[in-house]
Every structure is written in structure tokens, then in C-alpha cells.
Amino acid sequence: xxxxxxxxxxxxxxxxxxxxxxxxxxxxxxxxxxxxxxxxxxxxxxxxxxxxxxxxxxxxxxxxxxxxxxxxxxxxxxxxxxxxxxxxxxxxxxxxxxxxxxxxxxxxxxxxxxxxxxxxxxxxxxxxxxxxxxxxxxxxxxxxxxxxxxxxxxxxxxxxxxxxxxxxxxxxxxxxxxxxxxxxxxxxxxxxxxxxxxxxxxxxxxxxxxxxxxxxxxxxxxxxxxxxxxxxxxxxxxxxxxxxxxxxxxxxxxxxxxxxxxxxxxxxxxxxxxxxxxxxxxxxxxxxxxxxxxxxxxxxxxxxxxxxxxxxxxxxxxxxxxxxxxxxxxxxxxxxxxxxxxxxxxxxxx
Amino acid sequence: xxxxxxxxxxxxxxxxxxxxxxxxxxxxxxxxxxxxxxxxxxxxxxxxxxxxxxxxxxxxxxxxxxxxxxxxxxxxxxxxxxxxxxxxxxxxxxxxxxxxxxxxxxxxxxxxxxxxxxxxxxxxxxxxxxxxxxxxxxxxxxxxxxxxxxxxxxxxxxxxxxxxxxxxxxxxxxxxxxxxxxxxxxxxxxxxxxxxxxxxxxxxxxxxxxxxxxxxxxxxxxxxxxxxxxxxxxxxxxxxxxxxxxxxxxxxxxxxxx
Numbered sequence: 001x002x003x004x005x006x007x008x009x010x011x012x013x014x015x016x017x018x019x020x021x022x023x024x025x026x027x028x029x030x031x032x033x034x035x036x037x038x039x040x041x042x043x044x045x046x047x048x049x050x051x052x053x054x055x056x057x058x059x060x061x062x063x064x065x066x067x068x069x070x071x072x073x074x075x076x077x078x079x080x081x082x083x084x085x086x087x088x089x090x091x092x093x094x095x096x097x098x099x100x101x102x103x104x105x106x107x108x109x110x111x112x113x114x115x116x117x118x119x120x121x122x123x124x125x126x127x128x129x130x131x132x133x134x135x136x137x138x139x140x141x142x143x144x145x146x147x148x149x150x151x152x153x154x155x156x157x158x159x160x161x162x163x164x165x166x167x168x169x170x171x172x173x174x175x176x177x178x179x180x181x182x183x184x185x186x187x188x189x190x191x192x193x194x195x196x197x198x199x200x201x202x203x204x205x206x207x208x209x210x211x212x213x214x215x216x217x218x219x220x221x222x223x224x225x226x227x228x229x230x231x232x233x234x235x236x237x238x239x240x241x242x243x244x245x246x247x248x249x250x251x252x253x254x255x256x257x258x259x260x261x262x263x264x265x266x267x268x269x270x271x272x273x274x275x276x277x278x279x280x281x282x283x284x285x286x287x288x289x290x291x292x293x294x295x296x297x298x299x300x301x302x303x304x305x306x307x308x309x310x311x312x313x314x315x316x317x318x319x320x321x322x323x324x325x326x327x328x329x330x331x332x333x334x335x336x337x338x339x340x341x342x343x344x345x346x347x348x349x350x
Numbered sequence: 351x352x353x354x355x356x357x358x359x360x361x362x363x364x365x366x367x368x369x370x371x372x373x374x375x376x377x378x379x380x381x382x383x384x385x386x387x388x389x390x391x392x393x394x395x396x397x398x399x400x401x402x403x404x405x406x407x408x409x410x411x412x413x414x415x416x417x418x419x420x421x422x423x424x425x426x427x428x429x430x431x432x433x434x435x436x437x438x439x440x441x442x443x444x445x446x447x448x449x450x451x452x453x454x455x456x457x458x459x460x461x462x463x464x465x466x467x468x469x470x471x472x473x474x475x476x477x478x479x480x481x482x483x484x485x486x487x488x489x490x491x492x493x494x495x496x497x498x499x500x501x502x503x504x505x506x507x508x509x510x511x512x513x514x515x516x517x518x519x520x521x522x523x524x525x526x527x528x529x530x531x532x533x534x535x536x537x538x539x540x541x542x543x544x545x546x547x548x549x550x551x552x553x554x555x556x557x558x559x560x561x562x563x564x565x566x567x568x569x570x571x572x573x574x575x576x577x578x579x580x581x582x583x584x585x586x587x588x589x590x591x592x593x594x595x596x597x598x599x600x601x602x603x604x605x606x607x608x
Contacts, residue, residue, distance in 0.1 A: 215454070215464050215475065218443075222451045225440040232400065232434070233518040234426035234455030243461060 034205075041198040046191060056190045060262065062302040063197035064255050067204045069282040069294035071251030074208060076288050077217070078244040079224030080130065084141035085279045086271035087148035088118040088249040092256030093266040094152060097165035100261075107171040111257050118253025119246040126245035127238070145276045152268035164267035168260055171196070193262050200258065201295070204251060209291050211247065220244055274316065281319055284326050287333020296334055353378040353553050354430070354522050359398055359408030359418075361391075368394040370577040371408070376522070376570075381544065381554045383564045386574035387597060392557040393435070395574070396524055399555070400432040401425040412522065427455050429521030433514075433528070437507035441500035445491055445510055448499055449482035452517035482517060489513050489543065505536055509543075516547065523547065525556040529563045541567050565589065573597065 041063070049055040068089055075082035095114035099105040105113075129140050152159045159165070171192075174182040185192045211217055219240050222230045231237050260266045279294075282301060286293030301319075305312060330336065352375035361369040369391040376382045384392050397403040399410050401422045409418040417425050426432075440448050456478070457464070459471035486495050489509045494502055499510060508528065515523060528544065529537045541563055548554050558564045564571065565585045573581040573588060575597040581588060588594055 211465060214467065215451075215457075215471070216461060218447065218451045219454055221443065222440050222454075225442055226438060228402070229434065229438050229440065229514070231402070231422045232426055232432050233452040233514060234423050234431070236421075236423050238421075 038202055041202070042195070046194070050191060053190050056194045058303060058306045060190060060194045060197045062299045063194070063201045064258050064262075065279070065282065065302060066295040066298040067197075067201045067258075068252055068255035069279045069298050070201075070204050070208055070291075071248035071255075072279045073283045073288065073291070073294045074211070074220075074244050074251070075248045076283055077212065077220045077224060078241055079227075080133070080241075080245075081138040081280060082141050082245070082248060083138050083273070083276045083280060084122075084125075084144040084148075085248065085252045086273065086276035087141075087145040088122055088252030089256030089259070089275070090148050090152060090266075090268070090271045091118045091121060092253030093260035093270060094159060094165070094256075095253070096257040096260040097168050097266045098158065100169050101165055101167065107169070107261050108174055111254060114257035115250040115254040118256070119250035122249025122252075123242050123246045126242050126249075130238070130241040130245055142273060142276065145271070145273050149268050149272060159268070162268060164265055164270075166265040168264045168266070170264065171261055193258075197258065200254065205291060205295070208247075212291060216240070216243070278319065281323055284323065285334055287335040289332055290335045293333050293335055300334065351378055352376060353413055354399070354555065355411040356395075356399065357409050357411065359395070359410065360406045361394055361398055361403065362406045367577050369398060369405075369574075372572075372574070372577075372579045373408075374572050374579065374582055376553055376555055378553055379548065379551065380569040381548055381556070381567055382570045382572065383568040384555065384557045384572045384574060385559075385561070385564055389576075390574040391577040392574055393526065394577075396432060396526055396555075396557055400430060400524055402432070423455075426518055426520075429519070430524065431515045431518045431520035431522070432524040433511050433526055435526045435530070437504065437511060439499050439507060439510050439514060441498075443499055444496050445486060445499055445502065445506075445513075446479075446482055446495040448510060449485055449513050449517045450478045452514040453478035453481060455518055478517075485513050485516050488546075489516075504531070508532075508540070512543070512547075516552075520552055522553045522555065525554060525558075527558055528556055529558055529560045532560075537563050 045056075045059060049059070068085060071088075072082050072085050092114035095117050096107065096110045099110045099113070100107055125144065129137065129144075132140055153161055155161065170185040171182075173184040183192070212220075219230070219235060222235065223237055223240060223244075227237050256266075256271065259270070263270075278301075282297035283294045284297065285301065286295065286297030290296075301322075305315060311318065326333070354376040356372060356374050358371050358373050359369060360367065360371050372391075372395060374382075384395060386392055394403065398405050398418075401410075401417060401420055401424075405418060409416050411417070412425075412428060412430055415428075417428060417430060420428075440451065443451065453474075457474050459468055459474050462468075464471045464474075483492070483495070486492050489512060491506060491509055491513060494506055499507070502510065512525070512528070525544065529540055532540060537560060544554060544556070544567060556564075556567075565588075568585055570582065570584055571588045572579060573591070573594050575593075580593045580597060581591045583591070
């Protein structure tokens with residue numbers, strides 16, 4: 001069975017954070033929801049859970065995993081199912097690990113750099129690979145995740161093989177003219193990492209929203225809906241595919257860099273195929289038509305599994321079943337549920 | 351003056367010769383139809399001209415320059431734009447968005463400019479929207495412009511397909527079976543429409559089955575059979591042509607069983 005994304009989901013663009021509207025402006029209701037989301041992240045959570053390093057760590061993980069999944073969502077928007085995001089997270093992680101431990105480069109410089117290196121690598125690999133569609137693209141990117149893992153495993157002195165790179169320094173203080181803006185990250189307290197994660201997530205959401213509502217977003221959608229037609233009206237399909245994939249890899253790289261500094265280590269097995277699959281699953285579960293989809297999917301699954309320790313052994317099984325259920329009964333993801341209740345959804349499920 | 355010059359173009363798929371050494375040229379501002387029985391190689395010829403398929407040998411010149419070998423989007427950029435059989439449009443967009451997106455190749459702003467909504471990008475946006483509205487008006491689609499394309503009735507979809515192609519501001523428009531599946535009235539309207547587009551200065555090449563429409567609309571007709579050009583000329587001449595009658599009637603004879 002050909003797994004055509006276009007057949008699995010209908011991107012009708014309705015929903016919170018409407019993607020496919022005639023104008024780019026958020027409705028006041030959407031602004032309100034987004035403001036509430038930001039307030040919960042930055043105010044409510046630290047006040048309520050600030051004293052529990054455990055919960056803060058879980059939420060930090062969820063925030064950055066959402067950020068990485070958001071990148072996968074961008075490749076979904078051009079109609080490609082990307083299973084290589086783990087590879088680019090790994091690349092980002094190693095960039096930070098190598099540059100900070102060996103060359104003493106500041107984490108704050110490494111963070112954007114790791115994104116850029118991942119994006120450059122993604123563009124290089126993506127140029128030929130993005131010609132493939134459907135399952136063929138999915139399979140190729142899946143093997144890419146494995147290839148990068150093996151590369152890290154056999155990287156000799158550069159990646160230190162299976163021992164990985166440990167003792168990655170925490171982000172240092174940031175200051176301008178002797179004025180400290182960001183204090184040094186202290187080991188015992190996960191809150192600074194939490195705030196950094198949330199800041200990245202909010203920035204990522206705004207950036208992707210901007211991308212998706214600009215004409216570039218429309219060009220991406222035109223690629224997803226019909227590449228031949230897009231070509232026939234003079235759109236350089238290859239170029240825009242690479243742009244979308246590059247953005248995705250950039251976000252993967254940044255996310256990987258964050259985790260490397262957060263956990264202070266990186267191993268070849270830090271990101272495996274199952275991580276790549278999970279990033280995709282988060283998007284599916286949340287809903288591919290909604291920018292908020294990957295965020296909802298990630299928070300739901302990450303938090304659910306942290307709370308349900310007992311079932312963690314069966315994670316892969318449950319994820320698999322969820323994926324099937326989601327495709328059969330909820331092809332537009334969790335967010336489409338809310339909209340059906342709102343009665344704002346036009347048209348029927350197919 | 352010939353705007354499009356097809357020179358000895360041949361396409362083989364394995365052992366099958368879909369198009370065999372076909373040559374013809376299209377005058378600027380003309381309507382040229384390519385007809386032929388099923389499997390005559392009409393669609394392949396179309397793909398060859400629009401560079402969606404590269405030829406085994408031969409070439410296509412547009413406006414004095416060879417366009418064969420260019421990527422298809424580049425051919426569209428130069429002014430040779432094709433439509434598709436049936437209803438190939440962006441189904442999950444509104445009619446208006448379909449046509450706005452199709453203006454992308456007239457975009458002056460860079461990708462970064464679009465992202466950060468630069469002055470050039472905003473000017474583009476304005477221009478595209480106005481032009482799209484004008485095109486939809488012209489094709490009689492203004493009433494449905496905010497409807498999602500997949501909800502449009504069949505006739506409107508066909509017109510929208512042409513609207514999308516027109517947004518790319520073609521100099522040569524390749525129409526793939528624009529009248530198929532239409533009743534007589536719809537065909538009449540579509541014939542008028544195609545003439546109107548020609549009168550706006552667009553040269554038209556079309557592939558079609560509907561013989562009466564083709565005879566009415568065409569300035570010249572090229573007839574293909576088994577990938578080979580068997581006749582070329584104005585409609586009255588084609589009607590009388592022995593080889594053409596043979597190609598069509600011979601086929602009919604077999605069906606009847608004579």
C-alpha cells in the first residue's frame with residue numbers, strides 16, 4: 001500500500017492556528033489561546049511545579065521534543081514523511097559536544113551553529129532524496145537515521161565511538177557590557193533549561209507560523225497537493241522542497257544541541273530510528289493541519305508516559321497501536337476533535 | 351512568425367515509439383490542434399513540448415531558443431505553460447488561492463523577503479491578488495472564488511485549471527483535452543473562452559478528441575497516428591484528407607466488423 005500523506009490526511013487548514021486562511025492574521029481567539037499557552041509555560045508551570053525538578057525536567061523534554069517535531073511538521077507540509085529527524089538531532093548534538101568540549105566554544109554560539117550545520121547537511125542530502133515520494137522517501141530517511149548513528153559509532157576520535165562524548169559543559173552566562181542577561185546554568189536546578197526550552201518552542205512556533213502563513217507556506221502546500229501542477233506553473237519544486245527540508249533539519253539540529261547540553265552527554269544511541277518515528281507520530285497524533293499539532297501530540301504522549309511508569313515497557317507497542325487508531329479514526333489528529341465540537345468544521349470526514 | 355517550432359521530435363519508451371519524428375510549427379497568435387486516435391502519442395507530444403518528458407531525439411524551439419532539456423518549471427517561466435487532462439488543481443485551496451499561488455513565478459521578492467514580508471513581497475501580494483481576481487472574473491469564477499476547490503462542480507474545475515495556467519502569463523498555452531466530458535453548450539462556451547484567450551495574445555496548442563469543436567476552433571490541425579504525423583493543414587483540408595479519413599474510419603470499420 002502506498003502511504004501517500006495526502007490520502008491519509010486532509011489539510012483543510014481550519015483550526016486553532018489556522019494554516020490555510022485567505023489572510024494571515026490570527027483571530028483574536030487564536031491570539032488569546034497562544035497568549036494563554038505562553039503564560040502557562042512561563043508563569044503557571046514555574047510557580048506550580050518549580051520546586052519539583054522531576055516535573056520540570058519532563059516538561060523541558062516535552063518542550064524540546066515538540067520543537068523537533070515541529071520541524072518534521074514542516075516537511076509534512078510539503079507532503080513528505082520525514083523519518084530522518086533523529087539523524088539531524090544527533091548531528092546537532094555532536095556539533096555542540098565537539099565544539100564545547102574540545103574547542104571551548106560557547107554554547108550560545110554552538111546552538112545556532114548546530115542548527116545551521118544540520119540544515120546544510122540536510123540540504124545536501126535532501127537535494128537528491130527529496131525527489132522520492134511516499135513510502136520511498138520515508139524508507140530512505142529512515143535509513144538515513146541509521147546511517148548517521150553508524151557514522152557516529154564509527155567516527156573514531158571525532159565522535160569517540162560508543163563511549164560518546166560526556167561532560168559537555170552547561171551553558172555559561174550571557175552578558176553585554178558586563179551586564180548579565182542570562183545567569184550561568186546551575187547543575188541542581190533544571191529551571192533555566194526549562195525556560196530556554198520554552199523560549200525555543202515559542203520562537204519556533206512563531207517562526208513556523210510565519211512561514212506557513214506567508215506565500216512560502218502556500219507554495220509548500222501547492223507542492224503537497226500536486227507537484228506536477230506546481231511545476232507546470234513555473235514553481236521550482238526542487239528548490240522549495242530543499243528549503244522546507246532545511247528548515248526541518250535546522251530545528252532538529254537545535255533540538256539535538258539543546259539536549260546535548262541538557263544531559264551533558266551524547267552517544268550514537270541517543271537518537272535512534274524509534275526517535276525519528278516518534279517525532280512523526282507526535283505530528284500525526286496532534287494533527288497535521290495544525291501548527292499546534294506536534295506540540296499537542298508531544299506533550300500528550302511524553303507526559304502520559306512519564307506518569308504511567310507501569311506501561312513504559314510497552315511503549316513501542318502502544319505507540320504502534322495509537323498510530324493505527326489515529327490513522328483510522330482520527331486522520332486529522334487530536335486537534336480536529338475540539339473543532340468538531342466547536343461546530344466550526346466544514347465538510348465531513350472521509 | 352513561428353513562436354513554437356517542433357523539430358523532428360522522437361520519444362521511445364523501451365521498444366515503443368510513442369512519438370516518431372514529428373515536426374510542425376505554430377504561428378504566433380494561432381490556435382493549433384493536435385488530433386489523432388487514442389494512443390496516437392498526443393499526450394506524449396504535449397509532455398515533450400512542456401519538457402515534462404525529455405525526447406529521445408529532436409528538439410523544440412520557442413521564440414528562437416531551444417527549450418528542450420530545460421527543467422519544466424523553467425519552460426513555464428519562459429512562457430510555455432501546459433494544463434492537464436481532467437481536473438488537476440490544488441484541491442485543498444480556495445479557487446482564489448489556487449490562482450494566487452500560480453502567480454509565484456512573477457514573484458519579485460526573494461524567499462527571505464516573502465518570509466519577512468518586505469515591501470516587494472507586499473507589492474507582489476497585492477498585484478497577484480488583483481490579477482487573480484481579474485482572471486477569475488474573466489473566466490466567470492468570481493462567484494465561487496472563496497470556495498474550496500475540491501467542492502467545485504466539474505465545469506468550474508476545468509475553468510479553474512485554465513485560470514491557474516493563465517496566472518503564469520503564458521505566451522503559449524498548451525491545453526490538454528479542454529472540451530472532454532462537456533456537453534454541447536459547455537463546449538460552445540469553452541470554445542468562446544479559448545478564442546478569447548487567444549485574442550488576449552496567447553498562442554494556443556490543444557489536444558482534443560471532440561472533432562466538431564476542433565474543426566470550429568482551429569487555425570491549423572496536426573494529425574497523429576501511431577506517433578507519426580500523417581497530415582497537417584487548415585480544418586477544411588483535414589476533413590478531406592485521405593490519410594486522416596483512413597486513420598479514423600479504418601478504426602471505425604474494424605469496430606463495426608466490415
